[in-house]
Each structure stands twice: as structure tokens, then as C-alpha cells.
Amino acid sequence: MSISADRLRALRRQAGDTTLRQTQEPLVSTPDALPSNLGLIDRTSSPPCTPPATAPEALVSPSAEHAQPVPAPVTRQAEARTRLRAGDGVAAKSGTRAGATRERSILDWMDAPATPAANESARPRLQPQSVDALRRLIATRERKPGATSTPARKPASLDRDLPGRELCPGLHLIEAFLPQSIPAQTLSLAFARRHEEAVAPRDLLFFDTETTGLAGGTGTRAFMIGAADWHVDGTGRQGLRVRQLMMSTMAAEGAMLREFNAWLSPRTVLSSYNGRCYDAPLLKTRFRLARMAEPLSALDHVDLLFPTRRRYRGTWENCRLATIERQLLRIVREDDLPGSEAPAAWLSYLRGGSARNLRRVAEHNHQDVVTLAQLFQRLVQAEAEEREVLALEQSP
DNA sequence: ACATCGAAAGTATCCAGATA
DNA sequence: TATCTGGATACTTTCGATGT
Structure with missing residues (x-):
């Protein structure tokens, strides 16, 4: 600057x-x-x-x-x-x-x-x-997000409703709770070639970002951060808690980063799909540009891309998350907005356009983090089964 | 004119091949 | 045999080049 x-x-x-x-x-x-x-x-x-x-x-x-x-x-x-x-x-x-x-x-x-x-x-x-x-x-x-010397532009679309509740001007929090049983035991990280290591399910935080582009450099920012973790709510219900932060103004970025930071603890183990190479470096940059200490480097991070690729390379046409989701988890998304259209959806909303596509981006991001949790379990399970077979073969 | 393809942006990881 | 090196890959969008 x-x-x-x-x-x-x-x-x-x-x-x-x-x-x-x-x-x-x-x-x-x-x-x-x-x-x-x-x-x-x-x-x-x-x-x-x-x-x-x-x-x-x-x-x-x-x-x-x-x-x-x-x-x-x-x-x-x-x-x-x-x-x-x-x-x-x-x-x-x-x-x-x-x-x-x-x-x-x-x-x-x-x-x-x-x-x-x-x-x-x-x-x-x-x-x-x-x-x-x-x-x-x-x-x-x-x-005053958006307050400049020029008067605010009148929105071009009447559909400006964003999901979730507004934590502060320009920052929306979308929460969902999917009741399901939390894995009772620690999850082995052997699938990630970290034998002898395991993680407590409730320490895991699956996350994914939606960004304004791919560059990954200083000019790219994350306008949405989605995270899922296994959680027991106040009534004792177990399930997967999905929280998403969405910026509807540029100025809300600092608040979004602070809020995301609040979701992390020293015990948190991050899990993502290529997040080690893309999402995490991007967020670290945003923390630094916001003059905040970045909390991600200090945390353990299990990237599911590489174990997935090791296991399923050659099985399907590619190892994209969507492909894995379709083939392995049998999940077919309806009315899904391709991730490639996310930046356009956000920028369009910023310019006064409709919020419809932004809601679809949120749904896409929601599904991504849910898929990550499922994929993690499948990888743990597959590794365990493989070890069982190997043990049987080696036994006399 | 339109469609398709590849490169670029940043990064970590894996793996095959080369070298000491 | 151990170490090093370089290519491939995933993430997504945009733009220029090329082909039809």
C-alpha cells in the first residue's frame, strides 16, 4: 500500500x-x-x-x-x-x-x-x-460499511435477503445442526500416513472457504468461511454443527476473521480438501493484512486431498471433491451452484444484484463441509478395513 | 462468431527418476 | 541405499490463443 x-x-x-x-x-x-x-x-x-x-x-x-x-x-x-x-x-x-x-x-x-x-x-x-x-x-x-462520500447506490434487485442472522453490519452467521452420532472413539490418522496418531472427533473442525478468485495471492479474499464440527448442544443432542460466516460488505472482513478465530482452540485439528495449499494460506494472508495474529499455523491440519488421491487415484476420472462425493458417498446435489460461479455471485450481490446465487453458494459451502466430515470417516474406515485384511493375510 | 483449451496465480504433497 | 529434483495434482476464475 x-x-x-x-x-x-x-x-x-x-x-x-x-x-x-x-x-x-x-x-x-x-x-x-x-x-x-x-x-x-x-x-x-x-x-x-x-x-x-x-x-x-x-x-x-x-x-x-x-x-x-x-x-x-x-x-x-x-x-x-x-x-x-x-x-x-x-x-x-x-x-x-x-x-x-x-x-x-x-x-x-x-x-x-x-x-x-x-x-x-x-x-x-x-x-x-x-x-x-x-x-x-x-x-x-x-x-459504516459502504459509507463513502458518494451516496449509496440503490440496489438493483429486490431479492436481497441473505440467510442466517447478522452478527454485525455486513457479517452473517448461518447455523445448522444435523443430528447424528459422534464417533465414540478417537479417529486414527493412519490414512494420512500418520500411524500411531489419532484425533478426538470433537477436536476436528472441517472447513472450506469461498473466495473472490483463485489467485490465492494478496488480492484474493474469502467472502465465506464454512466450518463443521461434531458438537453436543444444550439439550444433549449429538450432531454435526455447521456454521458459516458470510460477508456482505468488504468492511466486514475483520469481524469475520475475529469470529472464525473464536471457533478455534489450541486443541483444534483442522481438516479440509486442499486447504493446506489453498484455503489456509489465503486465510493467513487475510489475517496478516487485517493486522491480526493468524491462528492457523499453530494448529494441526489434516488435508484429505492427498489421502483421497492415494486411495482412489485411477478409480474415478479425477479426485475432485464433487467426484468423490458422488462416487464414494452417493451424494447428488440439486440446484448446486458450481464453485466457479461463487465469485460472480458475491460480486453481483455487492453491486446490488440478487442474493439468490449467494444463497446457493452458501448451500454449496454447507454441503462441502458436511462432505468433508463424511469423507474423513470413510478414509478412517477404509484404512482400518485394509489393515484388518492385511492382518488376516499375514496370520498363519 | 463461437467454442475450446491452456496458462497463470500460491502452495503442499506425493512419486518417479536421477544422482551421489 | 539415501538423498535430491522436478513434474503432477488439487483448489477456481479469467483471459488470450487457437481451432472450427
Whole structure:
């Protein structure tokens, strides 16, 4: 992320920063003038959707150590202010070195060591007021998803109903409970070539994401996270609990990640289909971009793709989840929306389109995590049967 | 003009073949 | 025999190239 001086001024104006028009500013930083916490996004100022799932220290605040106000030399501040005013982006536009310097990432500036000595040869520091204003703006935008200087576009479709309940603006939680008996014993991981290892059924969390594309890189985000686990509800019913988080605005991503984080515990064993290579790295990236500690790396993860491929390679045309589901589990989906159409469904909804396809995406995702739970059991069962046969063959 | 195909994006894992 | 290397594969969408 980089931001020009022009853009910064525009943001400050939107944030209602009157200092742009004032000429009499205190030249010496005071504790009040400096941000109390230099983390770019002031999450404490936005209404808590759910309490942060992680301990406070788990939420990364890279600049927390710089929280103590550091009075900068008057000359440097005055110089920086003068340069910012006098330049007004002209140098940036003309491509001079000074302009290029101003276009450096604000995050770089903020993360720079706060000691005057360390700053001596460093780039010009951003004015504290600018940081504050920028933070206010971002906090405002997080509070009011979709709220911009332009009026909200009128939805093009009347069908805007999303399933589930809205946890906070833009974040929907869809819950379902499928009564079934929870495996009584621990499940062997021998099928995943982890002999002697087993997992408690209730520690397993099957998950799958729906994303805005395949790139897997920084530009791709998960707009839906589905998870299933074996659970005993308040009335003592056993079953598979399916929970899905769906974003209906871009701004709800942080809340979604926090909520998903709350579903995890140190004992959680993740299970997915190619999630080690696709879903997990994607989510880790999103956690990092949201400046949150990512919880996934610390957890065990059983990817069902490779054991499935080992066992069923050559049996069917391919080892896609849908194929396995159809052939092995005899599940035929009705009115299923192909995963490839999920991004279009979401983007269409964001642009005011119908929610119909988004509901179908949710159903698709629901079925995926249910299938994962079934597939896991089938792999455990198949491995056990194979071992039984081998034992019989080897016995005299 | 339309349909089909392949590459690319990021990553972990498996497996066959090559090499020390 | 052990270790290393590289190709294949799964996840999904988009776009350009190629073929009909």
C-alpha cells in the first residue's frame, strides 16, 4: 500500500481534519498530539461485533511499542510540515525525488523506529495529526460499511435477503445442526500416513472457504468461511454443527476473521480438501493484512486431498471433491451452484444484484463441509478395513 | 462468431527418476 | 541405499490463443 500526499490530504478532508486550513499548529508534539497507539486501524473505536477472540496481545499491533510519545525535534517537524504544504503533491506529480519520497508507504513511516537517532537519516515522519485523521477515517469506514462520500447506490434487485442472522453490519452467521452420532472413539490418522496418531472427533473442525478468485495471492479474499464440527448442544443432542460466516460488505472482513478465530482452540485439528495449499494460506494472508495474529499455523491440519488421491487415484476420472462425493458417498446435489460461479455471485450481490446465487453458494459451502466430515470417516474406515485384511493375510 | 483449451496465480504433497 | 529434483495434482476464475 502506498499513498500520495494528494491522496492523504483528500482522506484528511473526508475525515474532517480542519488542520489543513489552519496555519497555527503547535510545532512541538505533545502527548495529546500523538496517537496513543500507532496501529493504523483503531479497532477499539469501532463497535465490537464480537469480542476479540484472541488475547489482547495476540492481536498484532506492530507499533504498540512506539506508543510512548516521542517528541521530535522542532526543526524536523517544522521542516516536514513545510515540505508537505509547499509541495502539495506537485513534486510527487512531477516525479522528483522529493515527491517520490512522499509517496512512500505511510505504514513504513509509522513502523519506523521512534527514536530520534534512528530517524536521523530516515524519511520524513508523517504528522501525528495526519495519522490521527487517517485512523479516524478508516474507523469511520469500518463502522459504516459502504459509507463513502458518494451516496449509496440503490440496489438493483429486490431479492436481497441473505440467510442466517447478522452478527454485525455486513457479517452473517448461518447455523445448522444435523443430528447424528459422534464417533465414540478417537479417529486414527493412519490414512494420512500418520500411524500411531489419532484425533478426538470433537477436536476436528472441517472447513472450506469461498473466495473472490483463485489467485490465492494478496488480492484474493474469502467472502465465506464454512466450518463443521461434531458438537453436543444444550439439550444433549449429538450432531454435526455447521456454521458459516458470510460477508456482505468488504468492511466486514475483520469481524469475520475475529469470529472464525473464536471457533478455534489450541486443541483444534483442522481438516479440509486442499486447504493446506489453498484455503489456509489465503486465510493467513487475510489475517496478516487485517493486522491480526493468524491462528492457523499453530494448529494441526489434516488435508484429505492427498489421502483421497492415494486411495482412489485411477478409480474415478479425477479426485475432485464433487467426484468423490458422488462416487464414494452417493451424494447428488440439486440446484448446486458450481464453485466457479461463487465469485460472480458475491460480486453481483455487492453491486446490488440478487442474493439468490449467494444463497446457493452458501448451500454449496454447507454441503462441502458436511462432505468433508463424511469423507474423513470413510478414509478412517477404509484404512482400518485394509489393515484388518492385511492382518488376516499375514496370520498363519 | 463461437467454442475450446491452456496458462497463470500460491502452495503442499506425493512419486518417479536421477544422482551421489 | 539415501538423498535430491522436478513434474503432477488439487483448489477456481479469467483471459488470450487457437481451432472450427
